[in-house]
Amino acid sequence: DIELLGTKLQEFATQAEEGAATEEAVRRSAADIADLQDQVQQLNGDADAKTSGLLEQVGALLQTTAELSEKLDGCAEKEEVLRLGARVDGGLDALAVRLETDRWVRDGVDKVADNITNQFIKLLDERSSKVEARVEACEKSLADPK
Structure with missing residues (x-):
């Protein structure tokens, strides 16, 4: 045990x-x-x-x-912006055309004015030459008493 x-x-x-x-x-x-x-x-x-x-x-x-x-x-919505852009582009194009047309017209007017002035001066020269010739002829006839 x-x-x-x-x-x-x-x-x-x-x-x-x-x-x-x-x-x-x-x-x-x-x-x-x-x-x-x-x-x-x-x-x-x-x-x-x-x-x-x-x-x-x-x-x-x-x-x-x-x-x-x-x-x-x-x-603004996209359509409105596009319309405004097109309108601005159209306005700028119209302005450019107007400026170009104005310049072209001025050039044409200036050329015509120059031509008129030149023709007038030429006419004055011719008349002046004729007057000088007459004056000389008159002076000669006055200087020569025949």
């Missing part, structure tokens, strides 16, 4: 050692679980902070979109 009692004592000692090891493992597991819970809480806090930041950014983006939409409503 003493042997049996010794064996039982050894079994109890072994079980006690195993129980102590199990308790130590449970304690370590509990500490690891607590650390993991802290990390999860920290990650949740970070995620909440980022989420609130993103919500603020989305709100600002929505406000900017609304402002741009209001500005866009105040802008």
Whole structure:
């Protein structure tokens, strides 16, 4: 019986050692679980902070979109802009044609005026020559009393 009692004592000692090891493992597991819970809480806090930041950014983006939409409503439609562009182009073309026509007419008028002036001067020269010839003839006839 003493042997049996010794064996039982050894079994109890072994079980006690195993129980102590199990308790130590449970304690370590509990500490690891607590650390993991802290990390999860920290990650949740970070995620909440980022989420609130993103919500603020989305709100600002929505406000900017609304402002741009209001500005866009105040802008002219594409057809109106195209019509205005065509009208401006037509006006500029008409102005260019008018300026070119005016220059061409002035050049023509200047040429005609130059020709008239030249013809008038030529006529004056011819008349002046004839008058000089008559004056000379008169002077000769007055100088020669026959």
